[in-house]
Amino acid sequence: MALFCDAILFDLDGVLIDSDAVIRRRWKRWADDRGIPFEEVEAVNTGRPAVEVIEEVAPHLDPETEIERLGDEMATDAADLEAFDGAKALLGRLPRGRWAIATSGRHRTATSRMAHVGLPEPEVLVTADDVERGKPAPEPYRRAADQLGIDPGRCVVFEDAPAGVESARRAGASVVGVATSAAPDALVAATAVVPQLNAVEIHPEGEGLRVDWPRGDARLESES
Known part of the structure; x- marks a missing residue:
């Protein structure tokens, strides 16, 4: 072939x-902190830009503010x-x-x-x-x-x-x-x-x- x-x-x-463990850990922390069911995030986040995921699952939040915090955590978490x-x-x-x-x-x-x-x-x-x-x-x-x-x-x-x-x-x-x-x-x-x-x-x-x-x-x- x-x-x-x-x-x-x-x-x-x-x-x-x-990086699956890092991504899952950081998205779960983000969802828990904002009272969003992690299952909703997990259903749409794989392979997509984080800002678009945030816009979809949390339209009441400012995506740019959220992505700055989440992006910092994703960039610095190297465990696993x-x-x-x-x-x-x-x-x-x-x-x-x-x-x-x-x-x-x-x-x-x-x-x-x-x-x-x-x-x-x-x-x-x-x-x-x-x-x-x-x-x-x-x-x-x-x-x-x-x-x-x-x-x-x-x-x-x-x-x-x-x-x-x-x-x-x-x-x-x-x-x-x-x-x-x-x-x-x-x-x-x-x-x-x-x-x-x-x-x-x-x-x-x-x-x-x-x-x-x-x-x-x-x-x-x-x-x-």
Whole structure:
């Protein structure tokens, strides 16, 4: 099984970094402090910008005020934070200028987490601070591809959340779903689904890149 592309676009949390415990802890504290059922937050927060989640679950609050406090807590809480197996080695093998990160987190949170777990910063990093509409809108991945100078249709995106898969597909990219935060069935819109990032190998091929995985480790969407 293989996909061919000119560049790789990664989501950050849930794909390169295992931050589930931090995100859950901080959202639960925020919800508890404001008397909002955490279940309402949990139902909509995966893969989406925090400000949009706040606007949805707490329209009576000022989202900019809330996001400043929540963002500070997300950026400084590093307990239980770690890179997924194989993430650092994979990024180290990719040619510079052929990969980017598009995350729903804020810039400070993304860079602090990458530094904490020892991942290199890409030449192109698109965060919630850089877009008007976050995932599932296509803007984050379109912007990342544009900044690399590559057509989104020539990119493969790695995503763990349904909102991110939708964002990538709407941008025109192929998508490999990584089933770390959601069940594989929730990622059915992806071109392929793998259990984790280390199931994938990426190699230069000609002037582009080849994304490979063992046949038994993924579902590849049939070509029409």
